[in-house]
Amino acid sequence: xxxxxxxxxxxxxxxxxxxxxxxxxxxxxxxxxxxxxxxxxxxxxxxxxxxxxxxxxxxxxxxxxxxxxxxxxxxxxxxxxxxxxxxxxxxxxxxxxxxxxxxxxxxxxxxxxxxxxxxxxxxxxxxxxxxxxxxxxxxxxxxxxxxxxxxxxxxxxxxxxxxxxx
Numbered sequence: 001x002x003x004x005x006x007x008x009x010x011x012x013x014x015x016x017x018x019x020x021x022x023x024x025x026x027x028x029x030x031x032x033x034x035x036x037x038x039x040x041x042x043x044x045x046x047x048x049x050x051x052x053x054x055x056x057x058x059x060x061x062x063x064x065x066x067x068x069x070x071x072x073x074x075x076x077x078x079x080x081x082x083x084x085x086x087x088x089x090x091x092x093x094x095x096x097x098x099x100x101x102x103x104x105x106x107x108x109x110x111x112x113x114x115x116x117x118x119x120x121x122x123x124x125x126x127x128x129x130x131x132x133x134x135x136x137x138x139x140x141x142x143x144x145x146x147x148x149x150x151x152x153x154x155x156x157x158x159x160x161x162x163x164x165x166x
Contacts, residue, residue, distance in 0.1 A: 030047070030145065030146045030147065031146070031147050031148075031149075032146070032147070032148040032149070033148075033149050033150075033151075034148075034149075034150050034151070035150065035151050035152070035153045036085045036150055036152065036153075037061070037065055037085040037086075037088055037089075037150040037152065038083060038084050038085045038088055039148075039150065040065075040088045040089070040092070040148050040150065041083045041088040041091055041092055043146070043148045044057075044092055044146070044148070045095075047145065047146045048096070053096060053099075054096075054099065054145060054146060055098070055099065055100065056099070056100045056101065056102065057089065057092070057099065057100070057101045057102070058101075058102045058104060058136075059089060059101060059102065059103050059104065060104045060133065061103070061104075061105070062105060062106055062109050063086065063114065064089070064103045064105075064111065064114060064116065064118075064128075064130070065085065065086055065087065065088055065089040065090075065103075066087070066089050066090045066093075066101075066103070066116070066118040066124070066128065067086060067087040067089075067090040067117060067118055068086050068087070068114070068115045068117070069087065069117065070117060071117050071118075071120055071121055074087060074090050074091075074117070074118070074121075075094075077090075077091055078090075078091050078094040078095065081095075085150075085152070089101060090118055090124065093124050093127060093128075094124070097123070099127065100127045100128070100129070101127060101128045101129070102128075102129045102131065102136070103128060103129070103130045103131070104131055104132070104133050104136045105130070105131075105132060105133065106132075106133055107132050107133055107134045111130050151164055
């Protein structure tokens with residue numbers, strides 16, 4: 001979606017991303033597509049088991065997915081190895097202590113208006129960078145070892161289904 005006009009603009013995003021990301025393969029297990037971000041946790045677990053555990057996650061989303069519950073609840077979820085769409089990234093960061101995350105929010109979104117209990121967890125907070133999509137793309141190319149895309153069907157208008165499928 002074009003953040004300034006709220007119109008579909010996937011081709012612009014993918015074009016910009018492809019200028020900065022070097023994707024060295026197209027193996028089906030390295031690309032995940034799901035309706036919910038909750039499926040991101042098992043996707044990245046599978047990459048880790050193959051030895052391709054990511055060093056950094058780029059989370060392009062209007063929501064940080066680092067948990068909206070109390071830290072006590074989130075830590076319990078880590079022990080139980082479970083997560084939901086709003087907490088999968090917190091659980092993943094707890095499981096992989098060297099993993100870093102860039103949360104890239106749309107330009108129309110103020111990320112400070114959401115609850116951010118994860119900031120109280122200093123080990124997580126120091127590994128998360130929050131930036132706007134306008135300022136995100138790095139000057140250098142980076143190697144991409146896996147891509148996970150979530151549609152979030154409950155939040156996506158059905159008239160964008162075809163663009164998502166493409």
